Amino acid sequence: MTEEDEQAVGRVLRSGRFTSASSGEREIAGLEREWARHVGTGHCVAVSNGTAALSVALGAVGVGAGDEVVVPALSFIGSAIAPLHLMAVPVFADIDPVTFNLDPAAFEAAITPRTKAVVVVHLHGLPADLDRITAIAARHGIAVVEDAAQAHGARYRGRAVGSIGAANTFSLNVSKNLATCGEGGLITTDDADVATRATMLRQFGELIPADGDRSYVAHLLGWNCKPNAVQAAFTRSRLTRFPAEAAVREENVGRLLGRLASCPGFLVPEVPRDRTHAWHILRFRVDPAAFDLADAFAGPLRAVVQRALRAEGVPAAPYQLQPLPAQRVFTERRGFGGGHPGDVRSLPGVVDRPYRAEDYPATLRVLDDSFTLQKAHLHPEAGPLLDRYADAFEKVWEHRDALAAVAATTAHTPHWERASRIADAEWSAAFPGR
Template sequence: MSAKLAINGAKPTVPGGLQKRWPPITQDDIDAVVAVLKRGILWGPMEEEVIGLQDDFAKYIGAKHALVVNSGTAALHAAVVAAGVGPGDEVITPAYSFWATAQAIIAHNGIPVFTDIDVDSMNMDPAKIEEKITEKTKALMPVHVHGLCADMDTINALAKKHDLKVIEDAAQAVGGKYKGRNAGVLGDVAGFSLNGSKNLPAGEGGIVTTNDDEMIDRARQMAMFGEKVVPKGEIRLYDAQIMGFNYRNNEMADAFCRSVLKRYDHLQDLRRKNCDYLNTELAKIKGVRPPEEPEGDVHTWHLYKVRLYPEQLGITDIHVKRFRWAVHKALIEEGVDMFEWHNMPVPAQSIFMQKNAYGKGEPWTGAHASQQARDMIYDPFDYPVTVDMFDRSFCINPVYPPNDLKLMEYIVEAFHKVFDNLDEILEFSKTITFPTMPGENRKI
């Protein structure tokens, strides 16, 4: 019998050349950047584009303040400092994120304490937070992962009960909503990313948002070498008061981002159309679980993560991770652009396993670190829901516009082809190699 799948030499399902790049760039975007170059003012904390982007973005999400910085990581670092986190303070954050979330805590000598995720939303599981709170806990730092907001009512209630600040990692969540309220104003302070891969791209960039006057002042100081920022026209004091950095962005990136923001809702509508189609069609395939959007929330669909359940197909004699990788590789051969978006819990990364960020074991050995921080062991298998999610999941990349339903239809066709030919997948699964996590000693 002839092979049906591209892994065995059949023709790939998705035609080459159909997939477009992100972001789509219009003449208006180009004109906006050229206008900056013609004006000749390329940077400055009070210049036209940075102030314009701050105002436009604050208005877009309904925040009192927005501060533009040069990355999402910088935004989160400034937000952590704005929330008052300092040496030895503990911040509770999910084991599933980009490591920049935890990095922002360590960057001010804080100690990240991780929780496992909720199986449905893949966000921080609020039921697992309270057991991690100690007298050193200063803040909770949920991540709106993939663009779906964390369970903020429960998180805020816990914060209120224990007198903690809430810092939103909203890097992936521009336009996301929780029970009708916008990401970025759901806690005390938030950090967004404007990296070129993000739904609202500037190339590189980030934004801090808050409704708190003192917090925004501290964030501004962080972005300006630790100096107090004086109003435009006043003489700069050159007097650093706290540890700060040059976190300013440049006018070209800000002008580009402002231009994209003008049509952001339209771009999101197109992205949503693709994801709605995939949600409906992939749910029809036994063993495939598309991501979910709870009623009343708005997902930004920054990342589209699918999970596989071979158990539902009666496949129990190979490890789920081996099955997933076989399907993953087979779909890539069919022409579907896919990636993992991380492959282990953040606490499995070497910096945590070795508990050494700056050398000499800092910040876990610093004068302000508690005995608990000194004794803390980051064990990736303390986060079984996160590990299981990694085992069985991958992201479909091109859900962004200008890709449209034509490409989505081919992607669904590729899934059908693979799941209709599981005999080929099972044979293929015996031959493949794939990365495993440090310390992974299970038989895979």
């Protein structure tokens, strides 16, 4: 937090204009204008949070009830529940185990005549293979919606992520590389009609002028996803420092990964030559062969190595415990289905497809043999700390024989099985006897 951030917030408080419904409000429009310029798109629409951004963006490109939306099996839950908010059907596709992003071949295999859009998540900050994905989508008439919630500032073949799809989304959650003081989201597009529809969807379907009286006429079905002017001003202040912070983060992470080149048992993130990484999260995989173990020991080896790193002070931890299609909102139809009037399966032509974790082997393998360092530990001022993390990785690698011996005799429960038990306990505590 800087003095400039505080001054930006104070500016809003003195103005008395706090949301996009406030006539004459300037901070939200200012953020939209500045982020569109930063990304290189013609339009930007601010909303209340990143998940709302996805729902609004999908609605703005025409996704509706009964349509199918392809989503990668590994991501944050927001990527997959956004289609449900439109009564659309999420259809999952497996990931590439190197980039952790949507596998283009799996995307194409998931397409049906009902596929309306694909949510392309740039997971951890690395852009997905947009050339192949957009080419496939174009052949089938499918809208591409980039989910760049973790990838602010990343570039693909010289273009900023969030400038390539029909509509693209960012999160401004306090955990993100470009954050606000709470929640926020941004939608970018070059299509003026998509931008207009997104602006209407964020506020009850109304067309609200920048200045003048509000008509209160709902032209279409919308939500209440208005952005907050205080948070917009805070983000505008952060945006002035964002490029410099990103450059320092790149230097710090590059130094850490460079040192880990001497520890071949750790498979570090790979960045193809045609793109850059925003370094929101670092995901490391373990290589059993480098520890003289069979491939079957990948899971227990990751668990043992993770414990050793944590003992040395490295906050190694999983990111996501199960594939999205294993989440109970999908497997047990707790967000759609169940026979209620809004059951999408009752719509003509909708296929009642099963959701099974085992259908996504690459996602399962990555979840079992990897751990992460997250954004809080990659802050631009964390360079000296990352150097000490590198010391810890090297120490753990030096003791690889002892760790391998432990892994070979350790009982192991994969993340997704443990998550299922956690879910059982949480549900029973919240709803005893049900």
